[in-house]
Every structure is written in structure tokens, then in C-alpha cells.
Amino acid sequence: MKSEPAFSHSAGRSPESARTGRTSRKRPLVVLAGQQNGGKSTLFNTLTGASQHIANYPGVTVDKKSGSYRHHQIRIDVVDLPGTYSLTSFSLEERVARDFIFTSHPDVVVNVVDAAGLKRSLLLTLQLLEAGFPMIMALNMIDVAHRRGLSIDVNRLEDRLGIRVIPTIGRKRQGKNALKKAIWQTTTGELEHQQFQMVYEKAEPLLARVEQELSRHPEITTGYPVRWMAVRLMEEDDQIEKRICELSKNGHLLLSELMSAKTAFETDQSLNISDYLASCREKTAARITRECVTKTRADRPTLTEKIDRVVLNRLLAPLFLLATVYLIYDLSIVRGYQLTQYTWPLLATLRNMVAGLLPDAGLLLDPYLRALSLWIIDSTLTLLNYIPIFFILFGLIAILEDSGYMARIAFIMDKLFYNYGLHGQSTLPFILGGVFAGGCAVPGVMAARAIPDERARMATILTVPFMNCMAKIPLYTLIVNIYFANYKSWAMLFISTITIIVALFAAKLLTTTVIRQMTTTPFVMALPAYHLPTVGAVLTRALERVWLYVKKVGTIVVVVAVIIFVLLQWPGINKQQMAGYQQQMQQATDTFCKMIETADPHLGRFTDSQLLDLLNDYDDYKRALFASGGGKGKRDVDRKFQSRNELFFSILKPEKDETARKISRALKKLHSKRKRLRREIKEARIVNSFLGMTGKILEPVSRFAGFDWKINVALLSSFAARESSVATLGVLFREGADANLTLEQRMDNEGRSTGFSSLNALALLLFFALYPPCLATAIMVKVQTQSYKWMLFSIIFPTVLGLIAAGLVYSIGSYLNATGIQMMGIFYGVALTTTILFGFIKTGNKLKKEKIE
């Protein structure tokens, strides 16, 4: 067994400066660096067993992620970095990667390289070598290279670069052990190499001069190799420029001196130095590639190119795209919904089990523990009910990402999105948010991170919540079924497309006003080669995203459910009112007891608690029967209740005996009286609650959009979680609930008497579609934008927009005396035309670091 080795850079490789900045560290540190989509995260997962997000889409990893593994009894830390095309500081991911490398001073840099695109990858490799850290190359995707008829001479590549080169196939975990061994040998200093250093021919004299000047200022160069810094400086790297100005007393002087040397050199040689440096690297990369890669067969179109000829064909591309989106919609939303019919009973059983463990219900008022727990469980279960849909949806999206088609969607859609200030890469956030119907804004907002363009990213984050998330669907269905029953498909089409139209409109509105000043970056994207998605990867990804959703439900929704519960309960009804209800209940119980006494004197008088038990048993029994599924299940339930309490059971399920039946009938009557009273109390409480009062206060304003206080309460509570809107409406529109009418019928009946027309319904529908993001999404907006200001904005902006839209539709509709469906058509036409016209307006672009040459 080896004793613990000292981890140090092997002699002769690392420049002095790199070593001086190194912090003392017990465990060796390995970083994975490389270009986008090279398979860094795949290798990271292979090494550490983590499950970092992987996709066949450039720029998936946007932040560093660390993990570790054990080798020879030593724990080795591994950090997965975002993919970068170079080590400059122009984009966020480049800054993240570069800053990490230079502040942490890794013991090994594993350069993950796409073997099928070796030349391009080498451009970064050459820059990494300049950074001077001990390096290993993981020649990944060697399988793809072989498929394309490329044979790579690994030994020669090692020789040219002066570093170990390990061929790997990340997806099949091949090369894992060789890579671990090479990492180990590098950390212990067993491997000695003379790492290759770039020579920039003509520019060498200039670089030498810059290096010389810089090395006179150790305060600037600590932690960075001087050579690397000189090259970056000549490439107009403003972070280095800033560093010089900030860290050195007369930094400005030094900088202007170096810059004039640079300009003098450029005029003298009549070349652009930063282009020249890039092209030197390009030539070196090309030379190395030429020397190490041989084509085993003549050039012929790759499979990816062949597929793209069809998939990106001008006429076929839109068809493929539409078919894809339709397939996603059909498989996840339609089929997924059918699946929920099987999963719901399971959740219902769970609810009943928990309900059984809680303190029993009171006669009129339940113990708070019971009421609150059930409230939380119900809120959670409605959300969990969507799991099958999400699982399918996320699985399909994983397939899209893994195959490489997602990048093509971005390519196809870029023009359209660009006209509205968005970006080709806004596609994924929108799809996750629910383009047509069914999605969730939380993963949508999260996915917006990958958009490199700052302004488009912000516009995407702020408009994703307009999409139709799962939680909006129940209310849509409810309203469409009541008020637009004859035009169901039209109404659904309206809902699913109007949100996109409005989102584009809003994005344009924002990019021309509020966020106009933000910087934009162009759409430049390397389209990845198509890969066949693997079942394992797709399943894990789907599970991960579902888990994320469950976690959201488990935390935020529970907290919010509690808050809403409180807001709906307090201050509640006063003592007198309560006393009135209690008196009514007392009368009912008295009648029942008297009736029993006359019918069957042997039974004696029930005590209050016995009576309560009986009533609760009645509830339980009915519920159990409902869940039993008939037949044998029913008999099991009977047996259970019989053994629990023989006497009660004889009342719950009377035999032929006439008196028992009479008693049973009386119990039923008492039971429904109790149910009615309880509901009345509940409603009275909501009316007198904080939320109810707020709803009433808002009525004068909301009347412009045709909302009464009940709708206001529902909308307010839906901010917590959209699902609650339907639940709250269910409580508020309670008339007829006893007659077993559905909520649809109840709302319809009540609507007729209060004049809630299809026009009101349309206004409500519109407002709900544009309504601010739910709390979970708002929090995600905060996380992504790092600012409470934007979070607040993301709540206020849609509210105002929604109120204006709903108000206009309602007022104009009332003025014209139009029906809901007529107004729906008018609004659609107007919105569509405005948005299309809006798309033609040009937005000024403030490109990042525009310099006049």
C-alpha cells in the first residue's frame, strides 16, 4: 500500500507564477475543461457517479459543479466546468471556467475533447496548455470519430502535445479506469512530460516585450502565468486590462504603453494581432490534426448531414416541428391524463390513510391539526396527480435534447423569436413552460439560463410564465365546459395559441422598453451531431426533473398552503354566529336522539361523543365503500367496520329489520344536516377572512373586468398555486353541492342568477392566462435574475397586462353587446395583427463591447 503522496506539480512543467498562487490543499483537485458538448458532464458523472445534467445541446452546464471519487484510498475532488470555446472573458461561462481554474489551481486539468472535431477542440487545448497546469486529454467520443472513418494516432498526439491522451467513450463508460490512473499518476508526479507551448512566430517579439513589462509587476501576475497573460492582453481581454488598472499603482500608464506597442506592431506588420494569434493557433491545430488523424475512407456526407438535409429542408422543417410538438402534446397531455385515472385512486387511498391517523373530526368545527393537515395533503395531492404527465413530458424532452433535434428547433425558430427580442434557444424554456398546454414554468425559467444573450434571457424568463402550465388547465376546462360548451375546440385552440401570441407581444414590449439597454449576443451555435438517445439517460433525466417538481411541491407549496389556510380562516366568524350554528346542530341531534328512543328503547341515549363517533364512522364507511371498488372489496370493508363496532355497523348497514332502517334513515338526515351546516360555516368564514375581505375590497377595480369578489378570492389564492383556484371556487359556489351537482352545474346555476355571462368568462379566462407566475415560479425568477426587483416586476407586469386585456374585452364586449365567443374572435384577430405588426419594428441592439475600429 502506498503512503499518501505529496501532491505537487511535477517539476519543469508549471510556470513559476502558477505555483505561487496555489493554496495548500489536502485533497487533489481535478477540473474537467473543454468545449461545449464535448462530454465533460458525461465523464464527470462516470467518474463521480453523480447525475449532472447532460444533453446533446451546447451550453448545458452553466455553472461549475463539484463531486469526488476515491482512488487508492484517497478522495479526489472533481469539478465539472461549463463548456468554453476559448479562455477569453467575453461570455459568462468562459469567465466562470477561467476564474475557477486560476483561483483554485487544480492539480490536474482534464481537457475533454471531441475526437470527431479534433481541430476545433485543439484551439482550446492550446490555450489551456498556456495556462500551465498539469494536463491530461480525454479524447472523448472516439466512437463517433470511428464511425466517421477517422483514425487517430494517440501516441503521436501525446508526443505532439506533450501530455497523456486517453481515448474515452463517455456514454459507455469506456476509458474510465485509464483516465483515473492517468489522473493519479499526474497528481503524484509519476508522469513527466514537457507540455507543448504555442509559438506565435511573428508576434513573438511583441509578446516577449509584453511579458517582460508584466513580469516587473508581480502584483499583477501573481497566480497567472505571465505568458498567458501577455497573450490574453494582446487579444483585448478586458478582465486582464481591468486587473492591471486595479492592482498596479500606475497600471493605466503601463496599459497604454503596452497598447501603443501593440498598435505600433500592428501597423508595422499590417495585421490584426488578435486575429493573428487566433490564426497561429488555428494553423498549429490544423497541423497537429493533419499529423495525427487519418481518414480511413473518402469524404462522404455524415449521417448527421444526411438527416439534416431532410429535417432542415425549407418546406419540411416546419412540418417536422409541428409534428414533434403535436406528438409531445398528445403523448404527454392526452395520454398522461388518461394515466392519472389509474394513479389518482392510489393518491386518494393515501389521503384516507393519513386522514385516519389524524384526530377525529368535530361535530361542526374540526381540530386545527386535522383541518390544516388535510388542507396541506389535498393541495399537495392535486399537484402530485400530474406526475404521470410530467414524467412523459420530461422524458420526451430528454429525447429531444439527447438526439440533437432540440438544437435544430432553436435553429429553425431563431428568426421568429429574434424578431420579438427572444433567441433561438428560448424554445426549450417555452416548451417546458407548456407551449400548447401542460408544462411548468419552474423548469422553464430554469432552462432559460442556457441562453447566452442577456436581454433575450430576461425576456424569456419574464414571458415563460405566460405559457399554459398544468395548473391552469383545470380552470380552463371548467370555464370552457360551462360557457363555451358548443365551441369547445375553438376555445381550446384560442387558449393554446393566444398565450404564445401574447408572450411574443410582451417580449417585444419589454425589449423595446424596460430591458432595452441590456446587452445582446449573436446566435452562433455549433449544431451537435445526432446521437441515438439512451434509455437510461432519458429515464434518469425524466426522473430527475419530476423529482425537482416533487421537491417544489414538498416545500414551497406546503408553506404557501399554510399561509393561504391562515388567510382563509382568520379572523373568521364571531361567537354569536357560531352559537347560532351550534343551536341548529343541537336541535338536529335532539330530534335524532328522541327518534331513536322511541324506535328502540333498548339502545338507550347516545352520549355526545358516541354520536360524533357514529357520524364520523358513517363518513368513513361511505368513503371506504367508494374506494373499495365493489365486490370482494366491499365485503372486506363491511367486515372491518363490523368488527370495529357491531352496534354502529347495524345502523350503518341495516338488515331487513324495520326499526334499524328507520334509525339508519334518521342518521342519514342528521348527517346531511351536519354537512350543510359545516359548509355554511366554511363559507361564512371565507367571507370574513382576510382573503375574502381583500376580494371584496378589490371588487370596485375588478368590476371593470367583470370579476366579483368570489372570483377575486379564487384568483388571489391561485397566486400560491394555480390549482387552488378551482378548489376555492368549489367552496364558494357551494349551492347545490348537496344535490350532487358538479361544480360546472353549480357555477352555471349561480351564474344565471347573478348575470355571469360568457363574456365574464372570457375575461376571466384571459386574465387567468396572463396572470402572474405562481409563487414557486416567482421564486425561481428571483434565483435566475438574482434580484428581487425583477421578481416583483415579474408579478406586477403580467397582472397589469392581464387586467388591461380582461378589462378591454369586458368593457368593449358589454358596449357592443357581444357574446363571449364573438369577443373571443375579435380579441384574437386584434392580438394577432398587433403582434405580427409589432414583429416588424426593429429593436436597437446594444451589442456587447462594440468597439469602433
Place this chain on the structure above:
Amino acid sequence: MQISFFKQRKPMKNARKQSHMRPSHHRKFCRLNDLKPGCCGRIRHHHSSGAIRRRLLDLGLVPETTVVVVCAAPLNDPLLLKLENDQIALRRREAALIEVETLFDDSVS
């Protein structure tokens, strides 16, 4: 003013060196944006600056390399370029900032 990196003569010399290309008698320059799908051009220099220029260079769109315009997206905007083994999507706006020398189309049948 844009400083041209390569002197005018150079591309010419190179063109002759690469024997598989048919010799061009009159050299034509245009912007990458103006190339028809299926056409091919050699990059002369970039008129862009800052981040875009950097990114283009990083992706290998370095002066002297040959690019093929594979196709345009359905809405005519981003262009799909082929560069060695890579496919790169680029908006016309940015393509208009790249000056190329048109070459006879010899890589696309």
C-alpha cells in the same frame, strides 16, 4: 479602419497550392451573407469586433479557412455553415460582417 490581416497576394498563392480546387481566373469577394446555399467561400477577414469576432474565431472561422453555406433556416434567417466537420448556425446579421472570397463550388454536389 479595418486592418486586413493578410496581404492581398496571399490567398492567391494558397489557392494555387491547393490543387484540388480549380484555378479561379477572377477572384470575387463578397460577404458570407451573400453566398447562395451550396456555395463555398474562403474567409478573408472579419468586420465584426469584440465578443462576436472572438466567438467566430474560436469556432474556427479563422481567415483562410473554407466554409460552405449549407442552407438557410425556413424563415431564411440563420444560415447553416459547414466548416471541416462542424455545422455552425449563424445569423445573417453576423454573416454580413465576414468577408469571403467566393470559390468554385467543389464540395457540394
